[in-house]
Amino acid sequence: MSLRTSISPPAVAQNQIQDAPSRHHMWQRISPYIYIGPAVIYLIIFMIIPVVQGIQLSFTKTPLVRPDGGTGVGLENYSRLLSSPQFYNSLGATILYTAATVIFAVAIGAGSALLLNQAFKGRTIVRAIITFPWAVPTVATALIFSWIFNRSDGVLNEVVGVLGVGQQGWLVDPKFGMAAVVLTSVWKVMPLVMLVVLASLQSIPSELYEATRMDGAGALETFKAVTWPHIAPTVRVVTLLMTIWSIRRFEIIYLLTGGGPVDTTNTLVVNVYRQAFSNQELGRAAAIGALGLVLSLLVTVVYFMMERRNAAKEA
Amino acid sequence: MTTQEAPPIARTAPHKRRLKAPGNRNFSKPVRFIMLAALVLFSGFPLYWMLNTALSQDSELYGQAQGWWPHWERLADFGDVIGSVPIFKWLTNSMVIAGGTTLLSLIFAVLAGYALSRFKFHGKGAAGFLLFATQMLPEALLVVPIYALFASLGLLNGMGGLILANVAFTMPVSVWIIKGAIDAIPYEIEEAAAVDGCPRVTILSLVLTPLILPSIAAAAVINFFDGWNEFLLAKTFIAERDLWPASVGLASFVGQYLTSLNSVMAAALLFTLPALIFFLLVQRRIVSGLTAGSVKG
Numbered sequence: 001m002s003l004r005t006s007i008s009p010p011a012v013a014q015n016q017i018q019d020a021p022s023r024h025h026m027w028q029r030i031s032p033y034i035y036i037g038p039a040v041i042y043l044i045i046f047m048i049i050p051v052v053q054g055i056q057l058s059f060t061k062t063p064l065v066r067p068d069g070g071t072g073v074g075l076e077n078y079s080r081l082l083s084s085p086q087f088y089n090s091l092g093a094t095i096l097y098t099a100a101t102v103i104f105a106v107a108i109g110a111g112s113a114l115l116l117n118q119a120f121k122g123r124t125i126v127r128a129i130i131t132f133p134w135a136v137p138t139v140a141t142a143l144i145f146s147w148i149f150n151r152s153d154g155v156l157n158e159v160v161g162v163l164g165v166g167q168q169g170w171l172v173d174p175k176f177g178m179a180a181v182v183l184t185s186v187w188k189v190m191p192l193v194m195l196v197v198l199a200s201l202q203s204i205p206s207e208l209y210e211a212t213r214m215d216g217a218g219a220l221e222t223f224k225a226v227t228w229p230h231i232a233p234t235v236r237v238v239t240l241l242m243t244i245w246s247i248r249r250f251e252i253i254y255l256l257t258g259g260g261p262v263d264t265t266n267t268l269v270v271n272v273y274r275q276a277f278s279n280q281e282l283g284r285a286a287a288i289g290a291l292g293l294v295l296s297l298l299v300t301v302v303y304f305m306m307e308r309r310n311a312a313k314e315a
Numbered sequence: 316m317t318t319q320e321a322p323p324i325a326r327t328a329p330h331k332r333r334l335k336a337p338g339n340r341n342f343s344k345p346v347r348f349i350m351l352a353a354l355v356l357f358s359g360f361p362l363y364w365m366l367n368t369a370l371s372q373d374s375e376l377y378g379q380a381q382g383w384w385p386h387w388e389r390l391a392d393f394g395d396v397i398g399s400v401p402i403f404k405w406l407t408n409s410m411v412i413a414g415g416t417t418l419l420s421l422i423f424a425v426l427a428g429y430a431l432s433r434f435k436f437h438g439k440g441a442a443g444f445l446l447f448a449t450q451m452l453p454e455a456l457l458v459v460p461i462y463a464l465f466a467s468l469g470l471l472n473g474m475g476g477l478i479l480a481n482v483a484f485t486m487p488v489s490v491w492i493i494k495g496a497i498d499a500i501p502y503e504i505e506e507a508a509a510v511d512g513c514p515r516v517t518i519l520s521l522v523l524t525p526l527i528l529p530s531i532a533a534a535a536v537i538n539f540f541d542g543w544n545e546f547l548l549a550k551t552f553i554a555e556r557d558l559w560p561a562s563v564g565l566a567s568f569v570g571q572y573l574t575s576l577n578s579v580m581a582a583a584l585l586f587t588l589p590a591l592i593f594f595l596l597v598q599r600r601i602v603s604g605l606t607a608g609s610v611k612g
Contacts, residue, residue: 031515035430036442039423039490046483047449050460057460067463112354115347126351128595129359135594136362137544139562139569140583144365146569147576153377155364187361248453251546255569269453276459277551289456296451 051293057286064280077287086263087271087288094267094295097182097253098246104186106239109193110231116194117201127198134191142255145184146171149256169261177261181253188252189245193238200234201227236310240303247296268292369581376576398578402585404557405564408474409586412549412560413542415478420486420538421531427486428493429519433505446487454484458551471552477560480548485541489534496530497523536597540590561586 058077062070081087116127133141148156149170157167170180204226212222250269253259259266259274266274268288276285368376370385430436431443461480462471470476500523508518524531546562553559559567565586568579 032430032434032436032439035426035434036436036439039427039486040442040445042423042486043445043449043483046461046480047452047457048445050457050464051452053463054457054460057463062463067466108354111350115351115354118347120347120351126355129355131358131595132362132591133358135540135591136587137540137562137590139544139546139566140365140587141361142569143565143579143583144361147368147580148361148364153381155381187358191358244451248456250454255566269456272456272459273547276462282459282463285459289453289459292453292456296453300451 054286055290057283058290060283062282064276064282067282070283073283077284078291081284081287081291086266089263090266090268090271090288091291091295093178093263093265094247094269094292096178097185097249097265097267098243100178100182101185101189101246101249102239102242104182105190105193105242106235108186109190109238110197110235112190112194113197113201114227116198130194131191133187134189134195136188138188138251139255141184141188142252145180145187146256149180171257172261174261174264177257177264181256181265184256185246185249185252189242193242196238197231197234200231204230236303236307240299243299243303244296247292247299268295365580365584365587369577369584371577373575373577393581397581397585398575400564400568400574400578400582402561402564402582405559405561406585408558409543409560409562412474412477412481412545413539415474416481416485416542416545417535417538419478420482420489421535423482423486424489424493424534425519425524425531427490428497429523431490431494432497433502446490449483450487454547458547461548462551465552472554472558474553474558477549477552478542480552481542481545484545485538489538492530492534492537493527496527500526533597536593540593543590 057070059072059074060070061073061076112130116123116130136144148154151157151167151169151172154170156170160168168176170176208226208230209222212226217225247267248269249267250273253265253267253270254273257265259270269292272285272289272292275281275288279285367383367385368381370387370389371381372386372389375381427442427446431439431446465471465476465480468476470479504526505518505522508522509515513522543560544562545560546566549560549563550566553563556564561582565579565583568574
């Protein structure tokens with residue numbers, strides 16, 4: 001087996017190799033592996049092996065106190081999960097949370113980008129304020145919102161009180177738990193959508209707008225003919241990223257509701273954590289984790305299939 | 316020159332171009348104003364409320380007595396405002412963890428980014444896939460096996476182990492950012508150095524690295540604040556209160572009101588400010604870096 005190696009522009013590489021003594025030649029072949037090796041080995045140790053171990057773990061009954069002393073139980077963890085309503089509740093919570101967060105974050109984010117793409121006084125400061133939440137650490141976000149949502153002393157109840165609504169337990173009432181968590185998440189992640197879409201909008205050549213305006217197109221027609229086609233790929237990618245990130249989001253939910261009230265926000269990742277570190281059942285936690293991973297992969301595969309169909313349609 | 320051509324502003328004053336560019340005009344003025352006001356309120360109010368809470372009197376915090384304006388005079392004795400929250404200890408820990416994560420992650424990323432940008436080699440596709448796919452792995456799903464691994468290696472309850480785990484999550488993005496930056500540097504520059512007989516390591520460290528410094532800085536900021544904000548791994552691995560980073564320390568106050576909330580919020584503000592300032596400074600670069608990494612990857 002030959003290890004064929006060359007530096008990107010082959011002409012240079014050939015010159016070098018021809019002139020160089022054979023030890024140098026050997027060096028040329030192995031050097032890319034020396035550069036990429038550390039990163040790859042690192043990821044294998046800290047990502048791939050844990051994933052494999054996690055899958056192994058999911059076929060065992062392993063207590064938290066002795067993480068390396070599990071007993072094999074075959075598919076029991078999976079069969080118990082797939083027949084437990086609690087698991088389907090958790091899956092449902094994940095899907096509801098993800099769908100709501102992604103829809104609102106993308107809609108508000110893209111809408112803000114359209115607004116901010118217009119020239120007006122104070123645009124820089126407005127953009128900065130809208131961007132701020134993205135930079136706020138998640139734990140600080142949870143602290144702020146748990147205070148805003150606080151039942152007896154929170155400002156949200158003060159505001160709705162003015163509107164004649166009584167005090168609500170935003171984080172402890174099953175009616176509102178999910179909404180509160182989604183609102184907080186949208187606040188935190190929406191700016192990224194805004195920034196990415198705005199960057200895309202600003203790359204539209206102004207000549208295109210001029211041309212459509214010359215043709216007498218209205219605002220809506222311009223949007224359909226120029227703006228949307230240009231930003232659509234970006235919006236699709238950012239939607240995918242938001243979806244994957246929402247499926248895996250842990251901190252906001254865990255800190256605000258801990259999966260409650262009455263498990264209404266017990267998404268898969270929160271569920272994994274509770275199974276592992278509250279119920280101390282590493283095996284079952286790993287099984288939920290594995291199923292969660294399948295969900296993330298499924299989303300990615302669906303996305304790439306849709307992209308391929310889109311590409312085929314355009315061709 | 317006809318009127319159909321691009322507006323002259325674009326050419327004569329490039330720094331004003333973005334502001335003056337016609338853009339799309341989808342909204343009428345009053346509608347736009349209302350929507351913008353709503354957005355600013357939505358995004359800005361919680362942060363304002365954090366500041367306001369941090370600077371409010373103890374007595375105001377209960378029974379919805381909190382005033383709408385911050386007591387700026389409380390800034391004068393901010394030490395008392397922080398109160399009993401050991402935030403400076405925790406912030407120091409956060410600094411160590413985030414700094415270690417950044418350093419280690421960047422070393423791997425510069426080397427790997429260079430290999431991916433400048434070499435052709437067997438297994439390049441596989442390495443690229445590994446770097447792409449690991450970004451998809453949810454932290455919360457990996458935390459159990461990593462916990463088991465670290466328990467057997469004796470790496471729990473130390474900042475070193477936490478840094479090692481963090482790097483696995485921050486490094487892939489950095490690799491893509493660095494690779495993209497090196498891709499954009501013309502090869503001729505290295506060629507000249509190579510002809511002079513410069514070893515490749517020297518070219519990378521003395522010729523290329525200075526050229527891609529802005530991207531390295533952007534990657535560093537992303538890594539640093541990933542480490543700074545990281546909560547789940549730290550919470551799981553570190554039980555000792557004195558070793559907690561600020562994220563875990565502050566989280567211990569969520570929904571727990573034994574310590575006065577204004578102190579907690581003031582501490583949270585100190586934890587938030589560095590991130591806020593840095594992100595504002597390098598925001599543009601980060602967006603292009605993130606999208607380059609995860610989109611084109």
